[in-house]
Amino acid sequence: MKQILFLFIFITIISKCYSQKVLDSIVNKGTTALGIDVLVNIFYIEDVKVASDAEALLTGSNGVYDIYLRKNQTLEEAKIAICHELIHIYQYETKSLIKKANGIVLWNGVNYSYNDIPYEDREWEAEAFNKGMKLFKKIRN
Numbered sequence: 001m002k003q004i005l006f007l008f009i010f011i012t013i014i015s016k017c018y019s020q021k022v023l024d025s026i027v028n029k030g031t032t033a034l035g036i037d038v039l040v041n042i043f044y045i046e047d048v049k050v051a052s053d054a055e056a057l058l059t060g061s062n063g064v065y066d067i068y069l070r071k072n073q074t075l076e077e078a079k080i081a082i083c084h085e086l087i088h089i090y091q092y093e094t095k096s097l098i099k100k101a102n103g104i105v106l107w108n109g110v111n112y113s114y115n116d117i118p119y120e121d122r123e124w125e126a127e128a129f130n131k132g133m134k135l136f137k138k139i140r141n
């Protein structure tokens with residue numbers, strides 16, 4: 001019984017280290033493919049106790065970003081979520097998307113209010129989904 005518990009803990013630690021490595025590698029491949037020189041840290045939403053049902057959250061600016069993932073994702077879901085957020089990072093770095101005060105964003109030179117435009121109608125989200133999936137297919141392995 002003791003051996004089984006030990007084995008379980010061992011496998012849990014190894015698989016955690018392995019997936020962290022895989023996710024860091026996706027970040028490296030993604031930023032290289034996008035041609036952006038940024039620092040991206042991966043965290044988990046549950047660890048920072050942010051109430052969210054999102055697949056991932058992104059914070060940061062000017063070359064340094066944090067991506068927060070849901071913990072119970074499959075590795076593939078985590079990779080797709082990272083690729084989506086990497087496209088947002090690309091949008092911020094190239095200034096096609098600029099976050100301003102009071103929930104206003106500047107998207108390709110036009111002001112939008114976050115609250116006035118539903119998530120599914122936000123063009124920067126459509127771009128992140130489309131280009132994120134293309135990026136994922138390119139660098140998934």
Ligand SMILES: [Zn+2]
Binds near residue numbers: 084088125128
């Ligand atoms: Zn998004």
